[in-house]
Amino acid sequence: MTAIEIRNLSKSFGAVRAVDDVSFTVEAGTVTGYLGPNGAGKTTTLRSLLGLVTPDSGEALVNGRRYASLDHPLNEVGAVLEATSFHPGRTARDHLRIMTTAAGLPASRPDEALDQVGLADAARKRVGGFSLGMRQRLALAGALLGQPKIFILDEPANGLDPAGIQWLRGFLRHLAHDTGAAVLVSSHVLAEVEQTVDNVVIIAKGRLVRQGTLAELTGNGGGAVRVKTKDDFAPALRAAGAEVEEVEPGLLRVKGLDAEEIGRLALDQRVLLTEVTHERSDLQSVFLELTAEGERA
Amino acid sequence: MTNLIRAELQKLFTTRLWWAMALVMFAFTAFGLAFLIAQAGVAPANGQPGLPALDDPAWLPLALSFASGANIFTMILGIVLMTSEYRYQTITGTFLTTPKRGRVIAAKLGAGVIVGVFFAVISLLFTAVVAITAVLIGGGSIDLTAGRVPQLTLGVFATLVLYALFGIGLGALVRNQVAALIGGIVWAYVIESILGAFPALQTVGKWLPGGAAQALMNIDFDTGLGESNLLPAWGGALVLVAYALLFALVANLTTTRRDIT
Ligand SMILES: Nc1ncnc2c1ncn2[C@@H]1O[C@H](COP(=O)(O)OP(=O)(O)O)[C@@H](O)[C@H]1O
Ligand SMILES: [Mg+2]
Numbered sequence: 001m002t003a004i005e006i007r008n009l010s011k012s013f014g015a016v017r018a019v020d021d022v023s024f025t026v027e028a029g030t031v032t033g034y035l036g037p038n039g040a041g042k043t044t045t046l047r048s049l050l051g052l053v054t055p056d057s058g059e060a061l062v063n064g065r066r067y068a069s070l071d072h073p074l075n076e077v078g079a080v081l082e083a084t085s086f087h088p089g090r091t092a093r094d095h096l097r098i099m100t101t102a103a104g105l106p107a108s109r110p111d112e113a114l115d116q117v118g119l120a121d122a123a124r125k126r127v128g129g130f131s132l133g134m135r136q137r138l139a140l141a142g143a144l145l146g147q148p149k150i151f152i153l154d155e156p157a158n159g160l161d162p163a164g165i166q167w168l169r170g171f172l173r174h175l176a177h178d179t180g181a182a183v184l185v186s187s188h189v190l191a192e193v194e195q196t197v198d199n200v201v202i203i204a205k206g207r208l209v210r211q212g213t214l215a216e217l218t219g220n221g222g223g224a225v226r227v228k229t230k231d232d233f234a235p236a237l238r239a240a241g242a243e244v245e246e247v248e249p250g251l252l253r254v255k256g257l258d259a260e261e262i263g264r265l266a267l268d269q270r271v272l273l274t275e276v277t278h279e280r281s282d283l284q285s286v287f288l289e290l291t292a293e294g295e296r297a
Numbered sequence: 298m299t300n301l302i303r304a305e306l307q308k309l310f311t312t313r314l315w316w317a318m319a320l321v322m323f324a325f326t327a328f329g330l331a332f333l334i335a336q337a338g339v340a341p342a343n344g345q346p347g348l349p350a351l352d353d354p355a356w357l358p359l360a361l362s363f364a365s366g367a368n369i370f371t372m373i374l375g376i377v378l379m380t381s382e383y384r385y386q387t388i389t390g391t392f393l394t395t396p397k398r399g400r401v402i403a404a405k406l407g408a409g410v411i412v413g414v415f416f417a418v419i420s421l422l423f424t425a426v427v428a429i430t431a432v433l434i435g436g437g438s439i440d441l442t443a444g445r446v447p448q449l450t451l452g453v454f455a456t457l458v459l460y461a462l463f464g465i466g467l468g469a470l471v472r473n474q475v476a477a478l479i480g481g482i483v484w485a486y487v488i489e490s491i492l493g494a495f496p497a498l499q500t501v502g503k504w505l506p507g508g509a510a511q512a513l514m515n516i517d518f519d520t521g522l523g524e525s526n527l528l529p530a531w532g533g534a535l536v537l538v539a540y541a542l543l544f545a546l547v548a549n550l551t552t553t554r555r556d557i558t
Contacts (some may be wrong), residue, residue: 013558044558051396052389052557066395079393087312094311102394104302141389195525 002062003028003182004049008058011044020042021058024186028149028200031176033197033214035187035287041206042186043082046154049184050079062150073153078143080136082154092119092138095127099145108177115257118167127140132159138258140171144252152177155183158190169196183233190287202286210286225259228275229266236269237262253279301395301404305378306411314377315412322370329363329441332429351435358445360428362514365453367420368460371413372481375464378412379403379548380474389557397490402469403420408495409465413458421453423470449529452514459537460485466467469551492511493518509536 004026011019017040024093026032034042047053049060050066062070062077070076086095096110114120117137127138137157140288143151151172173196175181200217202210210217227233228251234244242256254262259276265274267282310314338350347357382388395401429439439444464481471477485507492502502508506517512533528536 045558047558050393052392054554070396074394081393085389087308087381087385087387089312090312098304098307098311098396101307101388102301104300106395200557204453223477229368 001098002026002061002143003063003086003185004032004152005059005061006045006049007061009045009048009055009060010057011041011048011053011055013044019055019203022104022203022206022208023058023076024201024208026060026074026182028182030151030198031183031185031196032199032201033193034184034201034203035190035193036186036188036203038188039072039205040188040203042077042188043154045078046184046186046201049152050077050081072146073205074099074105074146074148076244077150077152078146080139080143080153080156082158085174085179086127086130086138089126090268091126092130092141093123095138096141096145099142103146107201109145110141114138114142116144117141129203133161133164136164140168149179149181151181151183151185155186155188155250157160157187157189165192169193172241176292190284194283196267200283201219217286225257225262226275226277226279227254227262227273229271229273231271233266233269233271233273236265236271242264260278298352298400298404298407301400301406302411304394305404305408309374309378309408309412312381315374318374319416322416322420323423324369326363326366326420327427330360330424330427330431333360333428337431338530344518352433352437354437354440356437357428357439357535359433360431360447361424361446361449364417364424364455365418365510365514366455369482369485371409371416371457371461371476372464372467372485375409375461375466376468376477376481377464377474378408379465379468379516380472380477383472384456384474384507392557399549402545403550406462406548409461409523411460411462414454416461417454417457419451420457421523438545449514452510455513455534455537459510459541463506463540466547468526469548478534483490499527504536506537508539509533509540514535544547550555 002025006025009022013294022041022045034045036042041063044053045060048055049062051066052147057212059066067073067077089280092114093110096113100107100109111120111123113122117140118142119134119137119141122134126196127135130138140156143153153172157168173183176183176198185193185197194214194246197214199213200211201208210291226247234246234252237244237252237254237257240257240261242254247253257265259278261272262276310354333356334351335347336348337356338353339347349359370522382391391401392398432439467481468477471480489502489505491508492498492505493508501509503512512527512531527533
């Protein structure tokens with residue numbers, strides 16, 4: 001069964017069409033990045049999936065069912081929402097104990113989950129004194145309580161330091177690839193998830209603009225190198241097996257060789273290069289275009 | 298459902314508010330009792346009847362009825378039980394854990410009943426210890442089965458429970474913690490006091506929770522403003538139950554369908 005299924009989902013807030021006819025699925029054992037600039041509709045989609053927002057039309061299902069109809073939701077889905085909030089006067093452990101009680105989970109789970117996210121030392125400290133990174137870890141501990149097989153995370157890297165982001169990447173990959181969980185993780189920063197995800201869904205202004213495996217989206221169009229030189233370098237490049245296109249006098253677009261190979265060839269041929277740049281991959285270009293548009297709007 | 302009620306009680310007892318409320322309640326009750334003890338048997342200069350003397354059997358029930366003054370604190374706890382979820386955005390986690398929202402509301406109301414009973418017990422115990430000591434020192438004798446003592450005790454329980462539920466309903470309706478607290482306190486201390494104090498206004502006041510609670514306890518303490526106009530005790534009880542149902546309904550209707558963003 002498909003772990004997460006979004007089918008023709010639409011949701012408006014007044015005149016704002018936050019999510020507009022979005023469909024995609026997430027399978028067990030994979031990490032899917034849900035990417036888009038701020039205001040694209042990521043949070044609204046994920047909150048619809050979790051029964052917090054009622055969609056205007058379409059469906060958002062986990063394990064084939066609406067979240068609100070689940071009898072033991074924490075055992076099926078672990079969620080970390082953007083700016084997850086805690087009562088500042090409560091300790092980390094008490095926060096998890098309350099969830100454990102309400103969900104009827106074993107009383108040992110809070111300490112185990114805190115251990116798993118590396119927060120055991122802060123278990124009895126009040127959340128009011130936590131850094132943003134510690135709060136994100138606590139939120140993740142909450143998602144782990146019921147040992148679910150589906151994880152939904154909204155911008156979980158926000159507020160984490162580089163080491164924390166590194167840790168999170170490894171952890172999400174571990175959940176998907178070692179425990180077979182389905183992981184859906186949103187971000188407005190491509191670089192944060194690029195090294196983690198198997199699949200990518202890109203949304204902008206509520207509409208789905210691109211979806212596919214990471215390989216599909218980075219593969220095509222990628223790999224070309226732009227070379228600037230006043231010398232006649234094209235024949236040598238062709239001889240080395242490259243496909244060369246003269247974009248304008250002095251500017252070549254080279255496929256089949258990477259920047260280092262081109263540099264070595266230039267050295268051998270005693271050719272002076274004034275610029276060598278890898279063209280951005282399709283994913284990066286699409287994403288940057290969208291982000292720029294989002295910021296202009 | 299017991300799990301959910303236990304979780305709601307954990308929410309309350311894992312923050313510091315509840316014992317702050319208990320302390321203020323003790324101070325508040327002690328202050329009221331000190332006044333009752335000091336003024337017992339003292340006749341005002343204008344010849345009006347004053348408070349009964351300490352050895353008068355009417356004094357003890359009057360003092361015990363003061364335990365219901367803790368209603369303001371159970372109301373505040375009820376308001377906070379609901380509004381702190383919105384204030385700190387913990388409502389998101391609550392609904393993720395229990396997506397059937399009606400069950401969350403039911404659990405909060407259940408926890409409200411327990412909080413009301415808990416505060417009624419400590420308020421009554423505190424009041425009884427102080428009042429009985431005062432009566433014994435004042436030369437009176439104690440008979441806890443006599444007069445209106447059992448009915449008063451019941452009335453204190455009902456009042457404190459009802460105000461906790463009232464707080465939860467109000468909190469669900471208003472959601473903003475400060476606004477709900479101000480609204481609730483103004484309601485209990487200003488509006489109900491005015492409508493309950495003057496017999497002419499009691500035609501309205503007797504139908505309000507405060508008036509109904511007064512009827513239940515049958516405190517027709519002569520304020521010198523004329524004969525009071527209250528419902529019979531059973532009528533007061535029915536009105537209070539009707540309010541409890543109303544608060545539960547309000548809390549449910551305002552919470553179950555709203556988007557949490
Ligand atoms: N409760 C709300 N009321 C009004 N507009 C909202 C609400 N929630 C989100 N929006 C709007 O919906 C759009 C999508 O928001 P959101 O889903 O939060 O995007 P993202 O998470 O991708 O940044 C934005 O234009 C946002 O302003
Ligand atoms: Mg968002």
